[in-house]
Amino acid sequence: MKNSLTSRVITILVVLVLPGFIIYQTFIRAKMQLEPHQVEIAFKADHISSVDHSQFAELKKNFKQPQEVTAACLSCHTGRGEEVMATAHWTWLREVSRPNGEKAMIGKANIVNNFCTGTAGNNGSCMRCHIGYGWKDKTFDFSNQNNIDCLVCHDQTRTFIKKKGGAGMPSTPEEATAEFPAPDYNYIAQNVGRPDRHNCGVCHFFGGGDNNVKHGDLEKALLSTNKNVDVHMGVDGKNMDCIDCHTTERHNILGRSYSVSADNTNRISCEQCHTSTPHGNNLLDNHYRKIACQTCHIPEFAKVNSTVMYWDWSQAGRTKEDGGFITETDTYNNNDYLSIKGRFVWDRNVKPDYTWFNGTASHFLYEDTVTELPVKINTLYGNATCPDSKIWPIKIHRGKQPFDSEYKTLLSMKVYAKHQGEGAFWMDLDFDRSIALGMEYENRPYSGKWEHLPTEVYWPVNHMVSPKEKALKCVDCHTRGEGRLAKLQDFYLPGRDRSKVADFGGMSIIILSLIGVFTHMMLRIFRKNF
Numbered sequence: 001m002k003n004s005l006t007s008r009v010i011t012i013l014v015v016l017v018l019p020g021f022i023i024y025q026t027f028i029r030a031k032m033q034l035e036p037h038q039v040e041i042a043f044k045a046d047h048i049s050s051v052d053h054s055q056f057a058e059l060k061k062n063f064k065q066p067q068e069v070t071a072a073c074l075s076c077h078t079g080r081g082e083e084v085m086a087t088a089h090w091t092w093l094r095e096v097s098r099p100n101g102e103k104a105m106i107g108k109a110n111i112v113n114n115f116c117t118g119t120a121g122n123n124g125s126c127m128r129c130h131i132g133y134g135w136k137d138k139t140f141d142f143s144n145q146n147n148i149d150c151l152v153c154h155d156q157t158r159t160f161i162k163k164k165g166g167a168g169m170p171s172t173p174e175e176a177t178a179e180f181p182a183p184d185y186n187y188i189a190q191n192v193g194r195p196d197r198h199n200c201g202v203c204h205f206f207g208g209g210d211n212n213v214k215h216g217d218l219e220k221a222l223l224s225t226n227k228n229v230d231v232h233m234g235v236d237g238k239n240m241d242c243i244d245c246h247t248t249e250r251h252n253i254l255g256r257s258y259s260v261s262a263d264n265t266n267r268i269s270c271e272q273c274h275t276s277t278p279h280g281n282n283l284l285d286n287h288y289r290k291i292a293c294q295t296c297h298i299p300e301f302a303k304v305n306s307t308v309m310y311w312d313w314s315q316a317g318r319t320k321e322d323g324g325f326i327t328e329t330d331t332y333n334n335n336d337y338l339s340i341k342g343r344f345v346w347d348r349n350v351k352p353d354y355t356w357f358n359g360t361a362s363h364f365l366y367e368d369t370v371t372e373l374p375v376k377i378n379t380l381y382g383n384a385t386c387p388d389s390k391i392w393p394i395k396i397h398r399g400k401q402p403f404d405s406e407y408k409t410l411l412s413m414k415v416y417a418k419h420q421g422e423g424a425f426w427m428d429l430d431f432d433r434s435i436a437l438g439m440e441y442e443n444r445p446y447s448g449k450w451e452h453l454p455t456e457v458y459w460p461v462n463h464m465v466s467p468k469e470k471a472l473k474c475v476d477c478h479t480r481g482e483g484r485l486a487k488l489q490d491f492y493l494p495g496r497d498r499s500k501v502a503d504f505g506g507m508s509i510i511i512l513s514l515i516g517v518f519t520h521m522m523l524r525i526f527r528k529n530f
Contacts, residue, residue: 054190063185067146081145083251096262114399114455118412121441125416129203136167154192200242216395217463221304264359292390296472306346311399314452316342340426352393356382369408374454384491395459406447412438
């Protein structure tokens, strides 16, 4: 009797469960698993120049100054000078709408940062990455087309190098060193072409004073890497260059860096090539509505070389007993203490933080006052209810830097000069004078009272895309405890969050189902035996 009863229970369960499983497999799962989307991507072909620049008489002149090369370029490429001058690469400024509705010109030229505090007043050093020649102070002529540096973007010889402290100028023959040789302008001018990752990387990989300091996902390893580091740029993969995604028209390069940008325009998106339904799976493709592709496909950044996660100016200025400057390094040979810059914390194979982001941002400007700590030098806007917002991976760069304790404004420092005694912190280690000169250069009020406070900058992560096999799995987010999205608590995430209503409803359905099965089983048994 007992075995008979057991077999009947098993039979009833099979009869109840098996049809549901078959229906799921046949209809629901089939509907979810669509035919894989065949992505048609027009990757670059080997670029062959349509002209031979070595044949142009204009480029065979004996160039003494780089501006002479620019004049020769523009004599044929008419109109290109005006195009370049209209870009943020030239002006380092864009007009944006601030949260209060006011219009403002913001950009690398005038935004406070928590690296070297700001570019203004440090032109000799910072303007090495400007696409011009000689922006050493406020007298720079932005209207002179001959000041445009054509070679930094178009040199294909990899011999064009701007010198340190030269405000964008290369070395003269008299200044030349092994590290910063004087360029052979004729050779370079006759070998120009489509910009490659070396042209872009000379500035974008080394911003902040060293490799991979700023972004964390842009560094010299990308000059020649494999697809496990970046599936797009790996030489064993698509071997793409920067401008294959950052497409360019009339010298306007597609893309935004939200450390200095604010508007949801001129952005790059993955669906330019991959469409918004690349997975062939409804469940995964539906994630695209609220999850940026980068969130799943960039599970970590700084995969090869470390990136700076923390910069503490408050510890700068310490010297040896004999007055000499101190340099200390970590186990990866990164400078983790410098007398001239303070204390650093580096990290590699970093898991991103995550935030809602709708493509707009705001920035802490010179005239803004500190109202909360840590100071958010930029704010990425977005939330769970905003229709344009998606969850995005970010690098948070934290630091301590000077602020005016009376006016409550962030302070700018003069950090660079060629010689001691000129008040630059990197030479004299004098906070008082460095700050005073930095504020004087910018014509900003300064009380003379300063202290250090904590700041944060948010960098959206877009590069170092992993192969799809290494993308995040469901359990990385849909889990309780230390999941990837544990800090984002303004929405309900299945598998992570508890809901009394959902839990009660789900448990009730389970209990009622079991009661129904048990009741049905007992009725069958009762009718059979009685």
